[in-house]
Amino acid sequence: MTSRQYWKSLDFDFAETYSLLRGETGFHFYNQIQEKSRKEPDQKKRDELLSLSIRGSIDLLKQQGIYHPTAVKTNVFARKSREVEQLSQILQTEFIEQSLWMCGKTFRDAIVFYKGGKIVSHINICLSCHWIETCKEVSIDTDDRVFPKLREFFTAIGHPVAEN
Template identity: 35%
Template sequence: MTNSITSSHYIQRLAFDYIETYSLQRGDEYEAALKVLKPEYNRLKVKKEKRNNLTETEEIRLSELDTLLGVTQYLIDDTGRFHFSSQRINTFQYDNEAVSLLKNILLAKTTDVSHWMCAPIYRDAIVFYKNSGEIVSVLNICLSCEAMAIDCSNQIVAGSGTYEMLRKFFKDIGHPVE
């Protein structure tokens, strides 16, 4: 079951002290890693599907690769590990003007919600922290299909205008947004 709330409800309920922005699943290093990992992943998947005779080591490796290359990837996985391709771009304290801008973007009225039929590829993310370093929330963002999620069970709904503003926000703070 998937829960969803609007971006304005999300940001209004969030108590945090600073944010970090991340870029993931893009760049030359990521593409090079995919060229190495995908053939191994596909070989193990086919072997399992056709013969179902993977060794214990191969089963473990297939599971690891599935975690790294499965359909929808998030900045932080279920075990708390950051995606292998993630790069921290910025850190902003709560009182920074970039955080104020981000909050205003997420508070934008939710109208003209797009419903693309593609699986999101989260290439940008924001991690909200307490001063202690504890993660309060992670917002995964796909600017291509206009989707946001905290995780696979919690979606954030926003209008097309919000994504246009987020695209500009990320570009302005140094994300390699296409």
């Protein structure tokens, strides 16, 4: 599915943006994972914990809708807002080329979509390796031109985009 197809499939009333795994909270979260892994006697569980720490590929929301411990809500936008229109234009950029970087995805940005007060979907975004996944861990084919635009969009709305 392309980002354009994903966007056209959405039916929502409002969207929230989240920043996660940044700053002191993200630093402490990683340290806690690494400390737990050192104490874990089971090699498989230890590897899973370390992988979690290294990749940082943690969904903003767990199955039950619990937010990630480092997530900070940065904005709420109505469906008809100027910001959602900007986001629409960005995500509907025609898919031409997507670079597949060899780095581990670290989802530090997310957008959650609501309809009738309930979550209908969300996307996790890694601006570093140009990757977007849905809440069901489905990769969204996204043109490389989208990511600088997303970075600019997040910056304009006061959403932190620095890597730390």
